[in-house]
Amino acid sequence: KNAAEKKDEL
């Protein structure tokens, strides 16, 4: 997973 995709949490 790339860094942007990982940012799905708050």
Place this chain on the structure above:
Amino acid sequence: NAIRLAGDMSHMASFFVLLFKINKSKSVAGISLKTQELYVLVFCTRYVDIFWNHLSLYNSLMKVIFIALSVMIVYVMRRGVPQRSTYNPELDSFPHHWLVLPCVLLGVAINQDPTSPFEMAWAFSIYLEAVAIMPQLHMVQKHGEAENLTSHYIFLLGLYRVFYLVNWVYRYMTEDGYWQAIVWVSGAVQAVLYLDFFYNYVKSKQKD
């Protein structure tokens, strides 16, 4: 997943409990302005991706809500009448610069993409969130005891962190290749900071 949602909901509830407390009692005594300002900094540096990362409506909406509520709390503490006259700066004495500076350095040094200023800001926000509660905890200690609603507020913030920790374990087991070292280590540090508070919170609730 449900655990993550429970985390977000207790996080959001913590904002509302705090806003309720400062509106109802007309007082911000015992609330750390430093912690609240650090949270504004945390959300503003983490959610700049709101302009280009559209993972879900839920995520984008929650980001706006978190920024708005944290700014609102700081606004009432600084400008609210009569709230602003009830703030105790002499008790809110934690040296917060010593939290921000190391987090800036860590954010620049350890992040997911050393060529991206956004990734530095994002990592900074993760590190800062882990320690942002310290001025508030320091204030509770100096005050002796926190007011009921203030302690509920801190409890909800700690609870949010616990839900997120469990959520990470769940995601690690169910999602292939799910791995977030920066977030997990910071989150664990953040949870540890609440241990002493949790202990006293539960003890005082049993006494009541």
